[in-house]
Amino acid sequence: MSLSPKERLLDTLGKKKVDRPPVVCTGGMMNAAIVDVMNRTGHTLPEGHFRSDLMAELATDVNHDTGFENFGIPFCMTVEAEVLGSEIDFGTLACEPKIAREPFVSNAQVQFRDIDRMLDSGRIGQVAEAALLLSRSNPDVPVIGSITGPVSTAASIVDPMIFLKELHKKREDSHRVLDYVSDFLISFARLLVDGGASAICIGDPTATGEILGPRLFQEYAVTYLNKVIDGIHATGVPVLVHICGEMKAVKPSIPQLHSDAISTDAFVNLKLLKEEYPQLTTMGNLSTFLLELGEPDKVSRHTAGLVRDGIDIISPACGLSTASSIRNIQAMTQTVKDGGRGW
Amino acid sequence: MGQIDNELFKRLSDAVVDMDEDEAIAAANEVVERGIDAYQAIEKGLSAGMERAGQFFDEEEYFIPELLMCSDAMYAGMDVLKPHLRSDGAAEKHKVVIGVVEGDTHDIGKNLVKIMLETSGFDVTDLGRDIPPARFVETAKEIGANIIALSTLMTTTMDGMGAVVRQLSEEGIRDRFKVIVGGGPISQGFADRIGADGYAVNAADAIRLARALVAPAEAAA
Numbered sequence: 224m225s226l227s228p229k230e231r232l233l234d235t236l237g238k239k240k241v242d243r244p245p246v247v248c249t250g251g252m253m254n255a256a257i258v259d260v261m262n263r264t265g266h267t268l269p270e271g272h273f274r275s276d277l278m279a280e281l282a283t284d285v286n287h288d289t290g291f292e293n294f295g296i297p298f299c300m301t302v303e304a305e306v307l308g309s310e311i312d313f314g315t316l317a318c319e320p321k322i323a324r325e326p327f328v329s330n331a332q333v334q335f336r337d338i339d340r341m342l343d344s345g346r347i348g349q350v351a352e353a354a355l356l357l358s359r360s361n362p363d364v365p366v367i368g369s370i371t372g373p374v375s376t377a378a379s380i381v382d383p384m385i386f387l388k389e390l391h392k393k394r395e396d397s398h399r400v401l402d403y404v405s406d407f408l409i410s411f412a413r414l415l416v417d418g419g420a421s422a423i424c425i426g427d428p429t430a431t432g433e434i435l436g437p438r439l440f441q442e443y444a445v446t447y448l449n450k451v452i453d454g455i456h457a458t459g460v461p462v463l464v465h466i467c468g469e470m471k472a473v474k475p476s477i478p479q480l481h482s483d484a485i486s487t488d489a490f491v492n493l494k495l496l497k498e499e500y501p502q503l504t505t506m507g508n509l510s511t512f513l514l515e516l517g518e519p520d521k522v523s524r525h526t527a528g529l530v531r532d533g534i535d536i537i538s539p540a541c542g543l544s545t546a547s548s549i550r551n552i553q554a555m556t557q558t559v560k561d562g563g564r565g566w
Numbered sequence: 567m568g569q570i571d572n573e574l575f576k577r578l579s580d581a582v583v584d585m586d587e588d589e590a591i592a593a594a595n596e597v598v599e600r601g602i603d604a605y606q607a608i609e610k611g612l613s614a615g616m617e618r619a620g621q622f623f624d625e626e627e628y629f630i631p632e633l634l635m636c637s638d639a640m641y642a643g644m645d646v647l648k649p650h651l652r653s654d655g656a657a658e659k660h661k662v663v664i665g666v667v668e669g670d671t672h673d674i675g676k677n678l679v680k681i682m683l684e685t686s687g688f689d690v691t692d693l694g695r696d697i698p699p700a701r702f703v704e705t706a707k708e709i710g711a712n713i714i715a716l717s718t719l720m721t722t723t724m725d726g727m728g729a730v731v732r733q734l735s736e737e738g739i740r741d742r743f744k745v746i747v748g749g750g751p752i753s754q755g756f757a758d759r760i761g762a763d764g765y766a767v768n769a770a771d772a773i774r775l776a777r778a779l780v781a782p783a784e785a786a787a
Contacts, residue, residue: 436631472629
């Protein structure tokens with residue numbers, strides 16, 4: 224009997240043998256709500272960022288049109304920062320929401336608010352409700368709840384230039400802010416799990432080797448990613464982590480992450496990473512440029528290459544362009560479902 | 567030039583590399599007290615230090631937080647020395663308009679390039695983030711810029727870079743400015759496609775590119 228998409232993903236993350244890799248797009252940083260899908264269905268952004276029913280409908284449309292074997296919500300990386308006090312520009316149909324202004328000019332100034340009260344504010348409840356709607360309507364399809372990682376969330380509430388310097392200059396303040404942010408992220412993720420999320424994906428684009436370098440990555444990113452991962456693991460669901468950018472400078476830190484899978488950017492050779500660290504479950508990493516600008520047969524060939532290399536979960540390498548075509552994404556998902564035979 | 571001058575320049579340079587704002591200020595004050603030429607102190611002390619810091623960045627010894635702290639030390643020393651610059655001392659600087667294109671608010675990369683350009687002697691007008699194409703063009707015309715520098719981290723906003731080049735062409739002023747682009751999703755191929763004059767992979771590379779682009783103009787003049 225063939226596995227359901229949820230079983231396949233969870234078995235893969237549990238290091239069990241499966242018939243073929245799952246092909247997913249997690250939402251959040253890797254939002255798959257592309258313009259083509261929204262224009263066809265009329266379930267559009269930015270409205271879908273605010274309402275659980277629309278969010279669930281759009282996630283269902285994406286699953287249906289693209290062939291990705293999951294629901295991925297929310298469609299942005301600003302849910303956390305909004306609740307923590309940042310001003311958000313909610314963007315347009317084609318342009319994702321972004322931080323318009325960080326409320327704090329220094330880590331020392333961050334006001335620590337009551338986490339339970341924050342969970343009642345902003346769009347937190349809508350995202351959790353969308354998870355519930357999706358998990359009930361399609362129990363065989365995994366809901367992946369996406370959250371923004373601790374370093375990126377902290378750099379979304381404190382002016383990022385100052386934040387980065389204070390990682391050196393004001394270590395105590397920095398650790399206090401990251402600890403607070405991590406506690407909040409754990410609570411948010413737990414709400415998503417309560418709503419029925421089968422897995423949580425953490426995207427932390429500020430926590431890269433290129434930006435932080437190996438020392439700060441180890442001191443802050445590894446510490447607080449692991450704190451958040453451990454907090455989510457306590458609820459019994461697996462955690463995926465996406466690391467942006469070139470990984471060379473921080474590679475030795477990667478196996479120290481407690482996550483159940485590691486997703487990387489396109490220029491990381493996942494096959495080599497797997498050879499070096501066979502214990503890792505790898506996820507990725509089809510070029511998002513190829514998905515936006517390439518042709519379906521080339522997309523299929525590259526996807527087949529990833530399957531052949533034994534990548535455990537096939538997924539876009541980073542944030543998808545909202546201008547990517549359905550045809551290209553279908554070429555990717557269909558190739559995986561056909562057992563990795565390229566066109 | 568005396569030994570004391572050189573020692574002070576070295577202290578300034580080291581203060582920048584060591585990310586030590588207080589030391590940069592102390593050394594700069596000593597330069598002023600001793601009546602040493604402020605322009606030389608900036609060039610041979612602070613800028614030289616920033617250049618070394620940039621080299622460490624290139625070699626992956628320093629990363630973005632370290633480079634930002636070096637630049638804080640540099641600016642701290644600069645604030646002390648600037649009032650003592652003789653206005654005829656410095657040559658006319660090349661002008662750069664820099665900003666993050668519309669739709670994107672990620673500006674760490676842009677800020678780094680700006681800092682490195684300033685320390686390399688460029689006069690930089692920073693428009694900030696989320697900037698529509700027309701504003702780059704207007705500002706470049708207004709200040710008589712040599713270079714327009716465009717940054718983005720998001721694939722969704724890359725087209726704004728092409729729009730700047732197109733607008734320059736439509737207005738018939740494309741050859742008055744050099745357009746350089748950079749940021750996570752940008753590549754040399756992309757720069758070529760939109761008709762930009764250059765692409766830089768990081769801040770240190772951006773300085774080399776900017777210098778190379780203004781150099782022929784100098785030779786011709």
